[in-house]
Amino acid sequence: MKAIVTVMLKPGVLDPQGRAIGHALETLGFDGIGDVRAGKIIELELAETDAGKAKAAAEAMADKLLANTVIESYRVEVV
Amino acid sequence: MKAIVTVMLKPGVLDPQGRAIGHALETLGFDGIGDVRAGKIIELELAETDAGKAKAAAEAMADKLLANTVIESYRVEVV
Amino acid sequence: MSARPVSEKLAREFGLNAEEWGRVQTIMGRMPSFTELGIFSVMWSEHCSYKSSRIWLKELPTKAEWVVHGPGENAGVVDIGDGLTAIFKMESHNHPSFIEPYQGAATGVGGILRDVFTMGARPIANLNALRFGRPENPRTKRVVDGVVRGIGGYGNCVGVPTVGGEVNFHAAYDGNPLVNAMTVGIAPKDRIFLSAAAGIGNQVVYVGSKTGRDGIHGATMASAEFDANSEEKRPTVQVGDPFTEKLLIEACLELMGTDAIVAIQDMGAAGLTSSSVEMAGKGGVGIQLDLDSVPQRETGMSAYEMMLSESQERMLIVLRPGAEEIARAIFEKWDLDFAVIGHITDTGRIVVRHKGVTEADIPLGPLADEAPLYRRPIQWPVPLPVLDNATITCTMPTDQALLQLVASPDLCSRAWIASQYDPAVGGQTVKKPGQADAAIVKIEGSNRALAITTDCTPRYCQADPKMGGMQAVAEAWRNITATGARPLAITDNMNFGNPEKPEIMGQFAAAIQGMAEACIALDFPVVSGNVSLYNETEGKGILPTPAIGGLGVIEDAHVARGIAIEPHQDLVLIGET
């Protein structure tokens, strides 16, 4: 199975990268751009064939390594 | 509307970060881990209310700035 | 955080004891508001008020012919000749670096940089003094990795070379690593900027990043012990943005080239509160702030949150009349926020207005003068007995012992750390890490160079705090001297445990005495410094760690010597072995 872990900064935590991207897009002439947040995505091929177990495993990986839960939150999707 | 742009390295471009993550997960005792790829996700709040137009705008942003198509591919989702 | 009823209980939660709470009520002559209580609590925290350490710090010598500004300003200033000064300071970011090593260390570097450029100096060198837990502790690896990447991530990006530092490992730092960052800058002697506000009616201007809910009560946190729940209790971690810092450095230095500035101060611990209180307090004036104008990153922020936020990369400036447009144009050029958020008054009070309501109105005199000051009980340390060489037996061959020493965590190569920092940016680094006993950085456009070092051996300080303090100063002096430079002054970072314990206060006082004696003997005064107390986790303190940052000058950088020995040179040993 494939697990997709998306890691974003928690709301309220400064996201300087997102801010810089938003600013750059405006400079390029795109308009109507509100808040921009930048995050990470990690795609994992897992040997596990049970979707529930794969999700639990990916969540454990996120807690332990993939996300820094002090400032980041994550969500896991299994496909 | 919100556009979510996911940017991944193209297949064939070495992804040292993905590899390092896979390696670290194994060191932590997780097993059954195959290929790991790391990418970026950019969430944009857009004033645009038409889903089709929002998607087209986000694609233009990805082409112009958010992805480097020499090494990266992207997909856009509008929510 | 929304306002809560003010009570003694809340005061205690905010870190004020019963006596301090009583004093707040007496000063106010009424029940303080929620925001006022917040202001008192951060201003009277150990971190901002130095209430446990102040009486001891007075024992340090701070004067010499070449000292331009000693402790009391944002950083120390010494004359280095040619009409130039070196401005430098060291500061800790210990607690944040344990909770979030990368951001904690990064924002530590950002904070000390601001202390230096706020005085008009262009930063030319960074150093860092680090103490970590045992290498075999799994947590240590994460902390080392994050701290080193954080220091590099910030320092490399702002373009200030990281030229030196020191690292120790010891079990006592397992739950409480130390991250002490030092910055050195250069400014013309006649263009030094201070923080004392002046000029009734002058505008108070906010520049830099927007304010969010970051690190509210960071200063009080830095003044409390850790326990198992600290990681949950912790206020929002501050995230650093070195890119904005770089722009802020350039914009501030550009503005400093005009005559627009009356006073300037970075927003460090306790953010808007401490910067505005200190600027007005030092100038003997009053200040009125209108929080509606503060650039905000989040919606619905209260006065309390804005006054206590520790969002990074922000400065407060008092402008000369008519200078607004010049200043605004510079900050807009650098894509930074710029807002007039208040003015200087003659009331001697800080008045904070938000949405048509007066949220705080505090007399500045008593807020400063009646801040708590403690002569805490002391138990003088008894130095450990000196080992008698005659009683030590050799258990392994010398060559083997030497190998073991060289491979030990405290002596092994630091290249893994130093190579993650950019030591060369600026094109003035004459001696990089590992090349000399002190880093040598030339001053662009001059032949002069500075010799810079950080030193402390916590092991010695544990065995005998007084001798350890003395030794740290002496080692800094020797390291500078060994390069051929003339030692000028030091900054210090006093990292100790809980000052409410008499034995910890004893360590602190003894270390100060040792440092003072060494400084006097060597004519090597203290011009700036920082105190970090409550470095304890679950009741266990760190080793007493008075980190010393030393600075010297060499008239001709070409004369500076490193440690590399060339073929056919003689080796000479000086001193008693």
Added chain:
Amino acid sequence: MRAGIVLFPGTNRERDMAIALAKVSGGREPVMIWHKETSLPPLDLIVLPGGFSHGDYLRCGAMAAQSPVMRAVRDFAEAGGHVLGVCNGFQILTEAGMLPGALLRNAGLRFLGQDHSMRVEQTDSIYTSGYAQGQIIRVVLAHGDGNYFADTATLDRLEGEGQVAFRYASPSGEVSDATNPNGSQRGIAGIISANRRVLGLMPHPEDYVDPLMGGEDGLPMFAGIVQGLAA
């Protein structure tokens, strides 16, 4: 020589570059050009210096490549002008499509701030004419994203056209995986355009132009530039 250095927000090695250029130009300081400019003064050389333009956010050099000034820089290059991009400047050149390939995160995922050797692979440009073919020079590395990538066809073309300017090497000149600090394909440290006018490289020759700072292996590059442009 009339040299101009482009300043992006976050550029931080402009002084290093100015010092190196002034040193070979009888003390003449290069002009500094702000990224918002849309036209350029008359120049013989444009330098995109090192640093962290736009904080290196998103991808190093991505936002700078879209700056107003880059249109003028591209026109200048297309008209045959000389453009030198160092470190972040190299990243900007690839992001702007002025040089092929891309610079990825270092294979070791860490910033590298250290000395390294590189081998001069070709000498038919003003940037490299001061060196001998195969000469080993010591330079300063200071980057987190210096891992040069291009597809195989592009790499083969670069090799075939003599566009590989510098390769990471050992001090004695070997080029192997062991001498490759950041995972760059074929050990590439710098490439040059087909017309030999646009050079991009990751290491910092400008930091070694004075023995006092530890070396002067970068000096021949700048001396060569002055000579070449005077000719």
